[in-house]
Amino acid sequence: MARYTKAACRLCRREGVKLFLKGDRCYTEKCAVVRKGYPPGGYGQGRHKVTEYGLQLREKQKAAVITVF
Ligand SMILES: [Zn+2]
Structure with a gap:
Protein backbone atom coordinates (compact mmCIF):
# COMPACT_ATOMS: atom_id res chain seq x y z
CA MET A 1 0.00 0.00 0.00
CA ALA A 2 1.15 3.52 -0.70
CA ARG A 3 2.70 5.45 2.14
CA TYR A 4 2.18 9.18 2.56
CA THR A 5 5.49 10.77 3.51
CA LYS A 6 4.75 14.47 3.36
CA ALA A 7 3.29 16.92 5.85
CA ALA A 8 1.62 14.67 8.38
CA GLN A 45 -11.55 28.15 4.30
CA GLY A 46 -14.72 28.04 2.28
CA ARG A 47 -17.98 26.78 3.69
CA HIS A 48 -19.06 23.47 2.33
CA LYS A 49 -22.13 21.44 2.94
CA VAL A 50 -21.02 18.18 4.45
CA THR A 51 -23.14 15.34 3.25
CA GLU A 52 -23.93 12.13 5.08
CA TYR A 53 -21.69 10.34 2.63
CA GLY A 54 -18.99 12.94 3.20
CA LEU A 55 -19.00 12.23 6.92
CA GLN A 56 -18.74 8.51 6.31
CA LEU A 57 -15.89 9.08 3.89
CA ARG A 58 -13.94 11.22 6.37
CA GLU A 59 -14.29 8.54 9.02
CA LYS A 60 -13.14 5.94 6.58
CA GLN A 61 -10.19 8.04 5.42
CA LYS A 62 -9.24 8.82 9.00
CA ALA A 63 -9.07 5.12 9.79
CA ALA A 64 -7.12 4.42 6.60
CA VAL A 65 -4.61 7.20 7.28
CA ILE A 66 -3.97 5.98 10.80
CA THR A 67 -3.49 2.35 9.82
CA VAL A 68 -1.14 3.21 6.95
CA PHE A 69 1.05 5.27 9.27
ZN1 LIG B 1 -0.66 17.07 13.92
Whole structure:
Protein backbone atom coordinates (compact mmCIF):
# COMPACT_ATOMS: atom_id res chain seq x y z
CA MET A 1 0.00 0.00 0.00
CA ALA A 2 1.15 3.52 -0.70
CA ARG A 3 2.70 5.45 2.14
CA TYR A 4 2.18 9.18 2.56
CA THR A 5 5.49 10.77 3.51
CA LYS A 6 4.75 14.47 3.36
CA ALA A 7 3.29 16.92 5.85
CA ALA A 8 1.62 14.67 8.38
CA CYS A 9 -0.15 17.42 10.25
CA ARG A 10 -1.83 18.39 7.03
CA LEU A 11 -3.85 15.26 7.60
CA CYS A 12 -4.64 16.43 11.12
CA ARG A 13 -6.09 19.56 9.56
CA ARG A 14 -8.09 17.64 7.02
CA GLU A 15 -9.81 15.63 9.71
CA GLY A 16 -10.03 18.60 12.03
CA VAL A 17 -8.59 16.49 14.84
CA LYS A 18 -5.10 15.62 15.95
CA LEU A 19 -4.09 12.27 14.53
CA PHE A 20 -0.72 12.14 16.30
CA LEU A 21 0.93 10.82 13.17
CA LYS A 22 4.19 12.44 14.12
CA GLY A 23 3.94 11.55 17.74
CA ASP A 24 5.04 14.39 19.99
CA ARG A 25 4.62 17.04 17.35
CA CYS A 26 0.87 16.88 17.66
CA TYR A 27 1.10 17.41 21.40
CA THR A 28 2.69 20.81 20.81
CA GLU A 29 1.33 23.94 19.19
CA LYS A 30 3.35 23.04 16.12
CA CYS A 31 0.58 20.78 14.97
CA ALA A 32 -1.10 22.52 12.05
CA VAL A 33 -4.51 22.05 13.62
CA VAL A 34 -3.54 24.63 16.23
CA ARG A 35 -1.98 27.00 13.74
CA LYS A 36 -4.72 26.77 11.17
CA GLY A 37 -7.95 25.26 12.31
CA TYR A 38 -9.33 24.68 8.86
CA PRO A 39 -8.70 22.06 6.17
CA PRO A 40 -5.64 22.36 3.92
CA GLY A 41 -5.75 23.61 0.36
CA GLY A 42 -7.13 26.64 -1.36
CA TYR A 43 -10.71 25.69 -0.65
CA GLY A 44 -10.09 24.94 2.99
CA GLN A 45 -11.55 28.15 4.30
CA GLY A 46 -14.72 28.04 2.28
CA ARG A 47 -17.98 26.78 3.69
CA HIS A 48 -19.06 23.47 2.33
CA LYS A 49 -22.13 21.44 2.94
CA VAL A 50 -21.02 18.18 4.45
CA THR A 51 -23.14 15.34 3.25
CA GLU A 52 -23.93 12.13 5.08
CA TYR A 53 -21.69 10.34 2.63
CA GLY A 54 -18.99 12.94 3.20
CA LEU A 55 -19.00 12.23 6.92
CA GLN A 56 -18.74 8.51 6.31
CA LEU A 57 -15.89 9.08 3.89
CA ARG A 58 -13.94 11.22 6.37
CA GLU A 59 -14.29 8.54 9.02
CA LYS A 60 -13.14 5.94 6.58
CA GLN A 61 -10.19 8.04 5.42
CA LYS A 62 -9.24 8.82 9.00
CA ALA A 63 -9.07 5.12 9.79
CA ALA A 64 -7.12 4.42 6.60
CA VAL A 65 -4.61 7.20 7.28
CA ILE A 66 -3.97 5.98 10.80
CA THR A 67 -3.49 2.35 9.82
CA VAL A 68 -1.14 3.21 6.95
CA PHE A 69 1.05 5.27 9.27
ZN1 LIG B 1 -0.66 17.07 13.92
